[in-house]
Amino acid sequence: MQTMQSHCSLREKQRQEREQLILKAAEEILLEKGYYETSMDEIAARVGIAKGTIYHHFPSKEELVAALITWNIEAALREVEAVVAADLTPSEKLDRLIEHVFTGIYSKRARLLSSIYNGVDIKRVFQEKEHGIKEKMDTLCRYTVEILEEGKRVGEFETSISTQAMMYAFFSLFSIRRYDAILLGGKEVPHRELFRQLRHIFLQGITRKQEPSDKE
Amino acid sequence: MQTMQSHCSLREKQRQEREQLILKAAEEILLEKGYYETSMDEIAARVGIAKGTIYHHFPSKEELVAALITWNIEAALREVEAVVAADLTPSEKLDRLIEHVFTGIYSKRARLLSSIYNGVDIKRVFQEKEHGIKEKMDTLCRYTVEILEEGKRVGEFETSISTQAMMYAFFSLFSIRRYDAILLGGKEVPHRELFRQLRHIFLQGITRKQEPSDKE
Amino acid sequence: MQTMQSHCSLREKQRQEREQLILKAAEEILLEKGYYETSMDEIAARVGIAKGTIYHHFPSKEELVAALITWNIEAALREVEAVVAADLTPSEKLDRLIEHVFTGIYSKRARLLSSIYNGVDIKRVFQEKEHGIKEKMDTLCRYTVEILEEGKRVGEFETSISTQAMMYAFFSLFSIRRYDAILLGGKEVPHRELFRQLRHIFLQGITRKQEPSDKE
Amino acid sequence: MQTMQSHCSLREKQRQEREQLILKAAEEILLEKGYYETSMDEIAARVGIAKGTIYHHFPSKEELVAALITWNIEAALREVEAVVAADLTPSEKLDRLIEHVFTGIYSKRARLLSSIYNGVDIKRVFQEKEHGIKEKMDTLCRYTVEILEEGKRVGEFETSISTQAMMYAFFSLFSIRRYDAILLGGKEVPHRELFRQLRHIFLQGITRKQEPSDKE
DNA sequence: AATGAATGAGGGTTCATTCAT
DNA sequence: CATGAATGAACCCTCATTCAT
Secondary structure, three states: OHHHHHHHHHHHHHHHHHHHHHHHHHHHHHHHHOOOOOOHHHHHHHHOOOHHHHHHHOOOHHHHHHHHHHHHHHHHHHHHHHHHHOOOOHHHHHHHHHHHHHOOOHHHHHHHHHHHOOOHHHHHHHHOHHHOHHHHHHHHHHHHHHHHHHHHHOOOEOOOOOHHHHHHHHHHHHHHHHHHHHHHOOOOOOHHHHHHHHHHHHHHHHEOOOOOOOOO | OHHHHHHHHHHHHHHHHHHHHHHHHHHHHHHHHOOOOOOHHHHHHHHOOOHHHHHHHOOOHHHHHHHHHHHHHHHHHHHHHHHHHOOOOHHHHHHHHHHHHHOOOHHHHHHHHHHHOOOHHHHHHHHOHHHOHHHHHHHHHHHHHHHHHHHHHOOOEOOOOOHHHHHHHHHHHHHHHHHHHHHHOOOOOOHHHHHHHHHHHHHHHHEOOOOOOOOO | OHHHHHHHHHHHHHHHHHHHHHHHHHHHHHHHHOOOOOOHHHHHHHHOOOHHHHHHHOOOHHHHHHHHHHHHHHHHHHHHHHHHHOOOOHHHHHHHHHHHHHOOOHHHHHHHHHHHOOOHHHHHHHHOHHHOHHHHHHHHHHHHHHHHHHHHHOOOEOOOOOHHHHHHHHHHHHHHHHHHHHHHOOOOOOHHHHHHHHHHHHHHHHEOOOOOOOOO | OHHHHHHHHHHHHHHHHHHHHHHHHHHHHHHHHOOOOOOHHHHHHHHOOOHHHHHHHOOOHHHHHHHHHHHHHHHHHHHHHHHHHOOOOHHHHHHHHHHHHHOOOHHHHHHHHHHHOOOHHHHHHHHOHHHOHHHHHHHHHHHHHHHHHHHHHOOOEOOOOOHHHHHHHHHHHHHHHHHHHHHHOOOOOOHHHHHHHHHHHHHHHHEOOOHHHHOO
């Protein structure tokens, strides 16, 4: 019985490993080339498997990408949840969120999402109920909203700025990489420092000015 | 001779008109569907001409899009130059720039650029010397840099924030529309008000804090 | 204007010729190999055109075959109508129908239909309203029913046999060729004579026996 | 030794049982969907075994189907032999044959054959010596020929109709089901009654008319 | 022997590009 | 020049067959 068990789980383990390899390769190529320039052939080639094999794991190119996105969003969600639950001020929470978004694996996620989000077919996948991508995205947004509104309550953020505008500004930070090539002409930049400053701009931008409010 | 001349320029005028029509149609569809979902057939159909005719004006789909981008950047460049040359404070200049970018025809341009910028082929076109897209983009950036550095000189903007970071934050505002569907769940927003607040966030984000006001 | 006209009709004529060539090639191969063994590549190759060209005339393989069937049914319908309208006894009408069905181009039609009718996808096409295949088939059946019932009225055919059974027996004659290879072991048979005898069997099979009609 | 023997025959028995299950499943699906719409995956799934296992029993899809056909023909042959050997008049024999063909399991066989007979690959299998399908089919035909010719000898059937034509008419009865959907527009029909009438048409069609009985 | 993941040839379809009219 | 039919490379996907476990 146990042998059977271990036999089965070996198979299952290999299967999942292979699936991860496919997702990884797909992610790489999608980041390099975008959805339409990525062919199933190339993904298969990069993994070193036959094209048909991909279809044992994902029923279509769209579903493969949907799985990739789902996987990334879920990971993001977990991390965001951790931040939200932590004992920190709203500013610190945002700070930490931005830090993760810009530095760690996050920026890749942001680019992935935004690089994929163009395709019309893919938008359809987004909206389709079954993947729950939209729902997860909504949850992710809700967490951010919570932080921002908490910040307004405790007087950290400007109440005269709508939460929506803050959200926009916040998420816009994620799409930046897109312009790198143009803005920087190719030369690499110390992201760490760049992100620090962007965070500063954003946080100061939404922070409540403590001026001598008595005057006002 | 003159007849010939006028004949030719009539021809030439018609030709250019047609070219404009093609560019206009291409722009519309590209904004709706993105690069890959836009087919030459559809562009031709929308203009009301034969597919082959497009190839009399543009040697390839890539070149057509490159022309479209060039045209948009040039227009942007002209407007930016006007702003730069105007007698305004750096803050006011940025303000006006943002206003144009978010409200007027600019936002369309931003979306166009960002919607197209995904494709690898297109990136290649960007880099190719002959279109001068990169050069114009550089010029456009330089103008912005000028404003920002002028702002630092005159004490309006934070000197501790690198101009590069400011640039990033500035251009990030252009990519926002992308997330509309997800962030807003479809409901329309008064863009005018939204943009006003975003501008506020950005400008306050980079504005020099008057703290050591005793000195000043 | 006339030049334009002739120009257009030339194009149109060529287009229709090409379409006929495609239909003809498709018909040949379908008869040889059946629906599934017939590839668009092969059809194109037989016509001597590129595969893509077929798709300028027919939006899909299914539609191509549907067009082929429609075309054949319509032709059959026209001929059947002529027979029905002729001044003949019901027996003679059936006779002529069978003669056409078995000898002329008809048998090819019968085989085509029956060779195609297997595919599940194709059945779907049959049922779809837009081609009107089912409707035409129904009309064709109705004509036959008319003849059979007229025959019963005038005392030529057995009233104790349901029209439906007669219809079955009638149409079954069309599917025969299918067994040729097996029944005949490959050797060719004088179809003319064979059909004459089959007609005899069928007609005698449904003919009213004149037996002691006085009693009845 | 005997243990070994019995061990082996147990194995062998299980093997044959499994083979029967595969054939049964294949038959079902083939009848539902036809040769090309039937996948090895689906057959395996219906049996509840792995796809590879099928290949331990049959070297290919073609061979599986060939085995199925062989099995059906052999069964038919046995039943036909019984009828031929029975003490009945030729008419009665035909009658019984038709009855079996239309009602019992036979009609399924007829449909199976005709549904499969389309594919080119399968035709090839038919012709290949090794399965002996053609030979058995020939034998089956020969039995029918015997009955028909016996009927002619004893004056039951028309001598002026070639045996071959009778054969055609006889076998054509088997392919009818094909047109059901079209001929009946979906409504179910009491097959028993339908078959009775078809048998009547056929038998009366080939029966010798007793008219000039005075001469004889 | 049984399994089922892997294979890869082959099919239908699309679409940027070409070219005869 | 304008036209739009023709082209054919490339794509996504299927499925009979193989083979390591």
